[in-house]
Amino acid sequence: MALPSTDTSRLDNTLAVIRTLRDQGSVARIDLGALNCISSATVTSISAELLQQGLIMERPPETPRPTGRGRPKTLIELDPNAACVVCIKLSINEIQLVVGDFSGQVRHSEHHAVPTLTLSADDLEALLEEKISTVCAQQLKGFQRLAGICLAVQGVVSSQSGTIIWSPALSFRNAPISTRLAERFHCSVLLENDANCIASVLAAQPAYADCPNLVVIMLGYGIGMSVLINGVPFLGANGSAAEFGHSKYQPDGALCACGRRGCIEAYTSDYALYRAAADHLALPSGDSAHPSEQQMQALTQLALKGDPTAQRIYAEAGRALGFGIANVLALFNPDLVLITGSGVRGFDAMQAAMHTAIDDALVAELMGTTRIEHCAWDRDMTCMGGITMALNATDAQTLLDSQTAREA
Amino acid sequence: MALPSTDTSRLDNTLAVIRTLRDQGSVARIDLGALNCISSATVTSISAELLQQGLIMERPPETPRPTGRGRPKTLIELDPNAACVVCIKLSINEIQLVVGDFSGQVRHSEHHAVPTLTLSADDLEALLEEKISTVCAQQLKGFQRLAGICLAVQGVVSSQSGTIIWSPALSFRNAPISTRLAERFHCSVLLENDANCIASVLAAQPAYADCPNLVVIMLGYGIGMSVLINGVPFLGANGSAAEFGHSKYQPDGALCACGRRGCIEAYTSDYALYRAAADHLALPSGDSAHPSEQQMQALTQLALKGDPTAQRIYAEAGRALGFGIANVLALFNPDLVLITGSGVRGFDAMQAAMHTAIDDALVAELMGTTRIEHCAWDRDMTCMGGITMALNATDAQTLLDSQTAREA
């Protein structure tokens, strides 16, 4: 009921052209037509408008001419300076700011140590305003406008209402944050779960192009997950879907940071591994409730070098992870489960137990054809995903703005 | 990439009109416009075509005139005889055949006892062909054509490839069934999981209209589930999503019919309850691995009347169900979880333990605003859903057929 009826084909086609250009760099009109199933006549018309609006440019022909007969292709590409977006990743005691241009390239990146757990909602608000203002003042010189901001947050967020519902990096809850930033910077503000940003980046990689239903599990201080269904992040009713870390391994099992018992996170996260190990093993001193990368690497090394206690701890973590993944397979039946995050450093020590657990839990029919893989972790991936998501979210508005700007 | 561009607005709008008429019965042109966000001029044009094609009729004005000034509305409605569909529900040792008309009304229903577990794939094929032929010969008199067939099967099916991957009612696996039926009856064949059919019916009820993300759990001999995301059944990569019954409660727990241990089904299904009770309680004799409705009612009565052993068994079942639901909440975050199926007969004996388990498992933030409810069970619901789904799936084809028929 209540389907829209206004013909949106021109807008759809224009957005498809912009997205193809962002994906592929420079593309000829005829290929844009083929890739998006529109006639080249329409591409001519769309690209003429976009040129007018200053959103795309014709690329000067290559000096070493491309081989082949016939009139050479005229490649068009996005004007990187047409707009820019900022992505802020909020993690425990650190924020990262990244500036991306209209073509999706990262132009600038900076990290700041911030005691996030001691901030109030207003403090956070003020801090973000200040950091964004500063980075804009320094970096936005050539850009026509700031099109959007993406806030990538660990934890439960409601993109729809722009509210941080709960984050392990913050000690407050239910903070509406998007609206005020949007008013302050006159642009749209996208609030995203960090795992969704990473999943979007991974899904765009050619290696995973054949996996429209993709589950990404992020191991680290906590355990995150993102579920892509037909390539789009699945959010649930109020944004707290895909809370894999707090799905159950053992009723009445180990204590989790959430306050309940038996969550996967209480076995497989950094803090759980370190907690289980700290009493039995000689490990670097430090805050054992928030182990540092160095502390975790020391523990991982023990397991990989054959220490039986460390191996037992990682095997139990792998078993918990495996049973958790079995539930994900039974409930989501994805094409691929991809395990990443800083915690993959210890994946080799968990892998065998994980696979045993999955096989113990599920018959072949329910495993289906799902592949289970892991991939190396890159701390910049979150913001790269955030940049792309922010651009995709703002393209329609950018288009509208540059139309009215030309008319005036 | 590769988005379609051909303008499908006329088809979309026509289908929206047909679906509104099926939902609401008789509707005036002006209301069809309002409900589907199209102008009444367009509705006039669409309804003129449909009238031509014999798919709709104008309803003669009511004898007691509707109140109010102005020109009275001319109601239009689907011609019930324009087409019909058949839905076959396949359960353990029983099949049900239902004939539905173009307006979605059930015209005929019949049940047959069939030893499903002894059938080969070819036997099943032959049986279905015979039953469908017979029912068509008897029931299809006034109908213009058989538009489609829906096969509602318990277990894992791939709608896309039309293959029954695995069903507790059958002893064979991986049987492609849709294609041969489609060739035999010259119509499209929809293969669906039975829980999806039921969920579609429930989702259409006004009481659940505000729950686009709906999880339906079916308790019975086995345990089924359907997940509706924005009102459409979620299927996963190859149709085996939403296998809630085989998600885990206890690693290394009770033995399940699937051959693995610790599945929810191994605690909460009819066979699991009866198995746990048979050794300790005086219950009607019979096949205790496939308890009858009468056997189950006897057991349920014991629990509801206060027998401590029966109560303990139902409490453990409720606890397993609760932990399973907790995982569903963490992973899907639906608006509503609706528990139904023949097994709701014992729900009162499970309910308290179930809620305790959910509260033990999840903090409030992850519970979110999800409601958990149960509803009475109606064995005809599956086929009603199948009829609706088959009609929705075939409307576009029906439209095309009656267009070419008129032209010739």
Added chain:
DNA sequence: AATATTTATTTTAGCACCTAAAGTAAATCA
């Protein structure tokens, strides 16, 4: 009873957008 008012449907006029086909441009090949 005649006229005004209200509401529903149909007709008309015009717009937005697409495509196929024809026309033009810019290269290589012979």
Added chain:
DNA sequence: TGATTTACTTTAGGTGCTAAAATAAATATT
């Protein structure tokens, strides 16, 4: 130099929508 090939642009025509005007069919008012 002209034929061929390929890319892009222009033209002509179609689909399908909407707003507004026209028409239809009822009730309300005087």
